Amino acid sequence: MLAMEYRGPKRVRATQKPMPEIKHPQDAIVRVTRSCICGSDLHLYNGNVPDTRVGMTFGHEFCGIVEEVGPEVTKVKVGDHVLVPFNVACGECHFCKQGMFGNCHESNTQASAVGGIFGYSHTAGGYNGGQAEYARVPYANVGPTVIPEGMDPDDAVLLTDVVPTGYQAAEMAGIQKGDTVVVFGAGPVGIMAARCCWLFGAGRVIIIDKEDYRLEFARNYANCEAYNFEKDMDDPVVFIKKQTDFMGADCVIDAVGAEAAGNAMQTITGRKLLLQAGSATAMHWAINSVKKGGVVSVVGVYGPTDNLIPMGNVLNKGLTIRGNQASVKRLLPRLIEHVQNGVINPKALITHRIPLEEVADGYRLFSAKLDNCIKPLLVFPSANI
Amino acid sequence: MENTLRDPQKLPGWGIDANPDNDPTYPMREPRLNVSQDPDSKHRPASLQPVDVEVLKSIERPNVSAVFGESSPPVGLSGMIRRFAFKYSESHYGHWLPLLLADRVNVVEGIIEDLGQGKVPNIFAEKGYAAEWKHNRTAFVAKMATIAAVTIGSILILTRDNEKKHKYRY
Ligand SMILES: NC(=O)c1ccc[n+]([C@@H]2O[C@H](COP(=O)([O-])OP(=O)(O)OC[C@H]3O[C@@H](n4cnc5c(N)ncnc54)[C@H](O)[C@@H]3O)[C@@H](O)[C@H]2O)c1
Ligand SMILES: [Zn+2]
Ligand SMILES: [Zn+2]
Numbered sequence: 001m002l003a004m005e006y007r008g009p010k011r012v013r014a015t016q017k018p019m020p021e022i023k024h025p026q027d028a029i030v031r032v033t034r035s036c037i038c039g040s041d042l043h044l045y046n047g048n049v050p051d052t053r054v055g056m057t058f059g060h061e062f063c064g065i066v067e068e069v070g071p072e073v074t075k076v077k078v079g080d081h082v083l084v085p086f087n088v089a090c091g092e093c094h095f096c097k098q099g100m101f102g103n104c105h106e107s108n109t110q111a112s113a114v115g116g117i118f119g120y121s122h123t124a125g126g127y128n129g130g131q132a133e134y135a136r137v138p139y140a141n142v143g144p145t146v147i148p149e150g151m152d153p154d155d156a157v158l159l160t161d162v163v164p165t166g167y168q169a170a171e172m173a174g175i176q177k178g179d180t181v182v183v184f185g186a187g188p189v190g191i192m193a194a195r196c197c198w199l200f201g202a203g204r205v206i207i208i209d210k211e212d213y214r215l216e217f218a219r220n221y222a223n224c225e226a227y228n229f230e231k232d233m234d235d236p237v238v239f240i241k242k243q244t245d246f247m248g249a250d251c252v253i254d255a256v257g258a259e260a261a262g263n264a265m266q267t268i269t270g271r272k273l274l275l276q277a278g279s280a281t282a283m284h285w286a287i288n289s290v291k292k293g294g295v296v297s298v299v300g301v302y303g304p305t306d307n308l309i310p311m312g313n314v315l316n317k318g319l320t321i322r323g324n325q326a327s328v329k330r331l332l333p334r335l336i337e338h339v340q341n342g343v344i345n346p347k348a349l350i351t352h353r354i355p356l357e358e359v360a361d362g363y364r365l366f367s368a369k370l371d372n373c374i375k376p377l378l379v380f381p382s383a384n385i
Numbered sequence: 386m387e388n389t390l391r392d393p394q395k396l397p398g399w400g401i402d403a404n405p406d407n408d409p410t411y412p413m414r415e416p417r418l419n420v421s422q423d424p425d426s427k428h429r430p431a432s433l434q435p436v437d438v439e440v441l442k443s444i445e446r447p448n449v450s451a452v453f454g455e456s457s458p459p460v461g462l463s464g465m466i467r468r469f470a471f472k473y474s475e476s477h478y479g480h481w482l483p484l485l486l487a488d489r490v491n492v493v494e495g496i497i498e499d500l501g502q503g504k505v506p507n508i509f510a511e512k513g514y515a516a517e518w519k520h521n522r523t524a525f526v527a528k529m530a531t532i533a534a535v536t537i538g539s540i541l542i543l544t545r546d547n548e549k550k551h552k553y554r555y
Contacts, residue, residue: 024451050488054491090452098417125453200403204393343397363513368521370517
């Protein structure tokens, strides 16, 4: 089968690989119909996540047709078109039982801090991902969800990560009616987070990025105020203070993570020298621009070591910091409703359709923010849907 | 650019998920359970994936998880470094720094593997430079020209040094 394959920092290719096999009685094999490249993949692509092995296939945002199931699979059957949440989750451990499907204890041997994630390095379990014609999907009774009648697969594929992550970002921000929320990062996740803030009753939503085309998109899609931190301000923290009568925002969302720009010291130590687990610029701004007693919600992904953040201000301001990998399965029922009722329109984010054969160009395009790319979708030779 | 916005309260869905009880507590919506309240906190899935490839295990957990990824098991020098890394906990630089080193060694191993199979990796294509060429030509050409200039410059400086060295030879 044709699959994306990692060869080294900023080097990927499409190549022939052996078909995946059933390895556990609850496994399914799906023939992938849609698969996206995500901002999270860029951390791997840039070589910043420890234990990213050459030969691995990335991809944690995919849907596909069930081709084969293991003997214990009862919830999906061959021929079902399913969307596959990015978390590998058993559904029965102490954490899954509490709805923390992003923190399963039975899906990752290599690290205890992070649950299994498809195609996301050995630090997240060593699973080959969905940027391939076929993928092995463990715990097929738990994750894969049949795409409801009439739902466009382009919407479904964004329900595997971007929509739940954006939604959970807003949820974790503890938004109360009328709150002012600042979202750092106008990638797919930040844009979706900004859109979802309104569902929780925000009074004002401000998004900050450096790419004008993304800010323009966010303004239209999420009806939020959008500002460029390189052009519209000298200091984002002071800018937000001024915007909020010098009180700070009620809630701030970090939808940037380890690849953040905007502070040379953070960029050099975090992204070039890897002396910290990515550049913590957005997190730093978030802590310093939220009000005293405010909430910082972190969905931007950082690596497993350490980051330089102003911990003293977390203490002195009495902040609450909440972060997580999105618990996709927990949120799906509500979010499917929102999509079906037209409250959220995920597929509008997809700007590019790239054949799997050209996956290297796709990564470059998305990573370098070329051609006004918001969200790239990989299309497959074998998927005629 | 202008920030002229519609009244958010007129957007579809404004406030429909508002939740005054969601003051920051943990976890959300589901009842919180601590380990001692959980009658079955050690519960594991009934079937375990047979361990038929080498799986490196974090020393912060007691066992191999019920399922695991079987991609790219540790091999060669990078594999040896990875095994060493897993002697340390996730809380230790001794774990993460060797893993990053192993990742870099693995890249070289990957190139050797390609060559061994009679395949010269097309690094230009793998880096997706076609996308830069198509959508970002000016900046891309400038970047490549800079790299070329620096490379040629370095070569010139190095060779000049060599000539100097020769000058003092008898
Ligand atoms: N927690 C989760 O479950 C989860 C799921 C998906 C993605 N993520 C993470 O969310 C983050 C965003 O994902 P994405 O797909 O939108 O990525 P993306 O790379 O498309 O978007 C990131 C955006 O942040 C902008 N940016 C860079 N530095 C900034 C700064 N200092 N302040 C404000 N904006 C800045 C970039 O210009 C870019 O537009 C990534 O870190 C990704 O790993 C987390
Ligand atoms: Zn993703
Ligand atoms: Zn679990």
